[in-house]
Amino acid sequence: MSSQTRRDSVLKAMANPLVLLLARCLLGGVFMFAGWLKFASPRAFADSIGGFKLLHDSILLEVGLLFIWAELICGLAMVIGLATRAAAGIATVMLLSFIFAMVSAVARGLEIECGCFGALLPEGVNVWSVVRTALLLLPSIIVTANGAGRVSLDGLLGRSTDQP
């Protein structure tokens, strides 16, 4: 099998409706769950962000609330499959920003709380948390590239592939 053929088959598999359904439900579910956990105590999440020492203290709560609502809204959009590519695009940007923040914390030797899943998973920022976040990039890129698939509100509205 040539590399061209192999690439085509991988791209075809990624555009499979079942793969898209699984990818967006996984990513959307994780985002909604993480957002909901942080929603319970936004100030605690804001302080977790402060631990990364990348933002000024005066805007931590505002930024924290933006992240929380972005996780909730984009998570819901991906699960029901409405405005899916836009939601997955925002999710991808958020994941990249999380990865950047975590890598910079690890590089600076900061021993801080990740804050990723609140009290459910109290853990420090480490290589594992970076890898776990990076793994979520795979479904987010797949959904950003291919849209929601047929089993979605976008699909019902006739925009299943969302091609430009």
Next chain:
Amino acid sequence: MIGISKIQAFQLLILLVAIVLAASIHYQIIGEAPEVVITRAETDQRTVSEQPAPAPANLENARTTPAVKDEESEITPSPSQTQEIVLVSINHARELYDQGEVQFVDARSSGEYAKGHIAGALNLPFSEFSRGAPDAIDLLIPEFPVVVYCEGGDCDSAKLVAKHLSYYGFSDLYIIEDGYPGWLDRNLPIETAIPQ
């Protein structure tokens, strides 16, 4: 493969507006947190409450170092919205400990707490606040002073826990600057038993 049509750009815009709107409304509802200022104890400084911290007999830092305040303290909007948390030395913490009616809170992880902690201290890691008020808060009396500690040095946990305790009505808050290692170095009372 990844391109953006007009409708997708419109959807992106709608999502971003929804996120900003929801976050703004949420911010209006919960309001700004009361400003928290961390100061270093001074013998002549009245700090967190009507009941001032006892004047320490041997506070090298307190005598020689001027009060260290965050930049925000210069633009404090009103005294009623400002909560001060006092950084204290081991000696000062020991004096508070000897007073009796002072509550000690260990902000380190439960694993570190189990290895050893200040005798009588309650374990309350910062992560416990991620789901709102932790149950352990019910074991503390807001009217009594609370001394929080972690590993000392660059450790932020004690500051974060003290800050969050202030959100829940605790007003007489102290942080041990050198943390548990400093306490341990002075051979002060510790225990490894975990209170039930």
